[in-house]
Amino acid sequence: MSAGAVATDGTARDLLADLVAIPSPSGEEGEAARRLAAFFEERDREVWIDEVGNVRAPADDAALLTSHVDTVPGEIPVRIEETDDGREELWGRGSVDATGPLAAMAVAAVRTGVSFAGVVGEETDSRGARFLVGDREAPDALINGEPSGWDGVTLGYRGFQVGTYAASTDSAHTSRPEPNAIQRATAWWSRVDAAFESDEETPVFERVTAKPVEIAGGVAEDGLSVEATIDAQFRIPPGETAASIRETVEGELGSGGEIEWREPTPPVMESPRTAVARAFRAAIRRRGGDPRSLRKTGTSDMNIYAGAWDRPMATYGPGDSALDHAPNERLDLGDLDRAVAVLEDVCETLQQ
Structure with a gap:
């Protein structure tokens, strides 16, 4: 079957199109979540919106399909x-990140009967994913x-530490x-930046x-002091830990300043030999594609x-x-169709 032959x-x-037309920046996902829940209700699937705003449609836990409902801010005329x-191509905020994957997963979940969750807050604090892992049992396999x-x-993402x-x-x-405090802050950042300088060939x-x-x-x-703050983000590759990064950063504080840390997100690197990875390679080939394994420098709910x-x-x-x-976010609708077909194939394989 050629890549263009997907029905x-x-x-x-x-x-x-419905979801992209609904603004859903982090913290304002409610209307989009209700539209997503209605999609499952209309197809006689059990579904509810949980206490943090996630759309939950449990079913066959041979696979859990999950993507995020929220987007970053920004208005792009939907067309x-x-x-x-x-x-x-469908233009609009979230069409790529990640309403396109979300819509593809919702359709594949309904057609194959696997579990689904549309989570909130991925673009900020991953509160939806953090709630989900504490509120349900682990599925047999997960596709984010x-x-x-x-x-x-x-298969891989770097981790994330904010301070x-x-x-x-x-x-x-x-x-x-x-x-003054401003000079101390900028001098501290110069030392931190130098501490993490690495070979450009890496x-x-x-x-x-x-x-x-x-x-x-x-x-x-009150006019009695000078104050300065710097919000900083640190990306953590596999093999490094948030603790080691914090130790390096704190070692550059010197005699002035302090740092407050948020909860870190660890890096992940999955094997290409798992049942999930194998199922994707086979499904992509069946649809006429040449499968690629990716490592991303950012961080996700995975x-x-x-x-x-x-x-x-x-x-x-x-x-x-x-x-x-x-500002030019847009999704090839043919690729959306192919992704739905691939997801259906993968879910059916994992259900066997």
Whole structure:
């Protein structure tokens, strides 16, 4: 069967269009979650929205299909455009990350009878996935939904550690030579950045990378001190731990400042020889594709699932991840159809 020969009844396309048309930035997933739940109700599947906002549709736990309902902020007019080579693309925030994978999984779950969960908060604190692993038993296998391309399967993600540095110094005339809190904060970040400097020939997936994401500072409201904060993110490759990164960062504090850490997300690297990975390779080949195994430099809810459940898993979904969060985010609808077919094949294989 050629890649272009996949039939579709339009179900996934219709669901995708409905969901993308509903704004669902993290914390505001309610309306999209209700539309997703209605999709299962209309097909006589047990479904409910749990206390944190996840859409839960349990069934055959031979596989749990799960993707996130939330998107990053941003308005992109929802529309379908035809490309010069005759393909149809749906434009809209979340079409790639990850409403496309979410819609594909919902349709495949209904057609094959496997379990499904649409989770909230992936783009911020993964609160939906964290709640899920504490509220249900581990499935036999798990497929997480993120864009990998219809012919790609993601087996690895780096982990994630977030911290906030804070420094405070007494206010003084700016002519004095002693460093204020802002200088201490920027000097601290320079030391941290240097501590994680690595050989450029080392693949990014295998490096610790440090990134400041927000800096604030100035004279306090009472005028008696200068304060500075830096919010920083650290990506953790397999083989490294959050504890070792925290130790390095704290070792650069010197005599000024302190850092407050959030709960870390561990890295994950799944074997390409699991039943899930094998099922994907076979399904992609059956649909005319050449399967690709991917390692991503970011982090996803799969990290949470792998840290809690010792089960075979992978991440899969239609879409070009280079368009994640982008102003030109759009999904090839033919790839959506192929992804649904691949997911159906994989689920049926895991159910045997």
